[in-house]
């Protein structure tokens with residue numbers, strides 16, 4: 538088991554896209570859930586993100602960059618009839634996800650893969666969600682992942698994203714410096730600039746909406762929604 542995790546960690550470090558693990562350093566992954574719960578108003582913003590999906594988002598749901606799968610587990614609880622797939626590059630995070638899903642008594646399909654090369658056929662999913670993921674990606678990787686989500690969604694399928702967004706004031710800007718110092722300046726600069734909606738439009742998505750902001754201890758959490766034209 539330990540050798541497996543070490544091998545997986547080494548594989549992700551070799552990713553040319555500059556892969557960043559849940560808390561930047563692999564040895565911190567075990568502390569991820571506690572830290573996120575207490576610093577990001579996680580329950581509140583993830584609840585709002587799932588509310589965006591509406592009552593019946595469909596049968597096939599995808600959580601991109603699911604990490605330890607807090608959002609996937611909740612997705613599966615709310616839509617027990619749906620098949621929920623969580624995709625992440627990190628084997629250690631997915632091991633925690635598996636334990637959490639079993640503890641919650643929900644069935645998740647957990648896939649270890651990079652999000653710009655998803656092992657799914659085109660048009661597989663009715664809806665995709667993603668939280669705290671895009672700020673881990675450089676600009677070119679953000680574009681590639683959005684193109685890949687566009688490919689795996691069915692026409693008319695929706696995408697709902699929660700991630701660090703443009704700070705709503707100086708206090709939120711100052712708070713976000715901590716995330717930038719941890720996760721890296723290059724990938725998080727786009728969050729400060731609030732570029733995600735524009736990148737979604739450029740990937741072909743329609744009805745791009747910046748739905749809400751939440752003030753948190755680590756900065757402004759922004760919720761977005763968009764659809765693949767049907």
Ligand SMILES: C[S@@+](CC[C@H](N)C(=O)[O-])C[C@H]1O[C@@H](n2cnc3c(N)ncnc32)[C@H](O)[C@@H]1O
Pocket residue numbers: 554556557558559560573601602603604605606607608624625626627630650651652653667668669670673674
């Ligand atoms: C901050 S965590 C967010 C996890 C989870 N979505 C949440 O809300 O707690 C970011 C996740 O993105 C994953 N990740 C980063 N780059 C990735 C990539 N290119 N492909 C797939 N997963 C990636 C990391 O392994 C990590 O689990």
